[in-house]
Amino acid sequence: MKQEKETGHEQGMQGIRCAHCDLPIEARDELAVAGRTFTLSSMEPMHVRCYAEAAKEFKAVSLGSEPLNGPIYTTKAALAGVAAVVLAMLTSFGPLRWVISAILLIPLLRRAASWVLLERRLPPE
């Protein structure tokens, strides 16, 4: 196990532990954020290798094929965000478009929450 880094930045912050193997995750590039359901709060930090294992085990429970902090999810979330904005401007769709726009914004919110709650707290490598 690596020694605690003396940055002072981490003081008062609890370490991030892997939801799969329960060992600490020490760097951002080791982190894969699993989002099991379509809600903001259900995010589980895992090691990249543990995510791969868990993804196999939990395939039936919609772990999602890629972690929230990966480039694929980030791209999808960004595209959904753009679609939400475009849709919100299409007045001919009526009030229903606000509902759909809100749903389209969820991936972006989850992506942001993953950053704020998990990734931001880890050193880049």
Ligand SMILES: [Zn+2]
């Ligand atoms: Zn792990």
